[in-house]
Amino acid sequence: MRPRLLDLFCGAGGASMGYHRAGFDVTGVDIEPHPSYPFAFVLADARDILGDLDYLRTFDALAGSPPCQELTRARHLREAQGGTVKEHGTNLIPETREGFVRSGLPYVIENVEDAVRYLRTPVLLCGSSFGLQVRRHRLFETSFFMFSVPCEHHAQGRPVGVYGSWGDEVPGGGRTAKSIEEAREAMGIDWMGWRSRTQEWNDLKESIPPAYTEHIGAQLLDHLERAA
DSSP: OOOEEEEETOTTSHHHHHHHHHTOEEEEEESSOOTTOOSEEEESOHHHHHTOHHHHTTSSEEEEOOOOGGGSHHHHHHHHTTOOOOOOOOOOHHHHHHHHHHHTSOEEEEEOGGGGGGSSSOEEEOGGGGTOSOOOOEEEEESSOOOOOOOOHHHHOSOOBOSSSTTOBOTTSOBBOSSHHHHHHHHTOOOOOSSOHHHHHHHHHTOOOHHHHHHHHHHHHHHHHHHO
């Protein structure tokens, strides 16, 4: 029987897929509907779920990607192109951690590089480490020991960006994927199309490559087995 993992703020399931491939039975929670989400899905505000300790403890492990839009690198792309960014101040990392810690379960919290000041001794993962075309640096705070893998930027060459709008040229160098197909391949994701290409792009650019969480999930499984 697979151990159960609850993935809060799951979006269309990029991180969830990695945990599934590592060996977990995954349930996702998001405040927005995601018909393409590939596993059991709960339409709810994750903050309400965080307050329900009895429900959290029906799982073996917890994961979450709290909102961080004001910290993303896409913000810098919009600024470089002459746009403006609304700083809405959303930061649910502390609230998410508090709920996870109160549950007593092992957990993973993911966020972007600029969130480093809100995370506790996070590990950095990069698409180049897993043979992907995206670079897409992401930080992971875990309640258990996790080892990282080094970036392979030189071997990767010029990365493909999956953020902003497809086909963007970024002043000073860089570009985003020229098509949905290129973005899918770059991210290692192939299940997200359901309403429109625009919606699929939005899902892709908010996602975590499954390779990251498959790497983490294998270590989380080992932690659970040693703790049993």
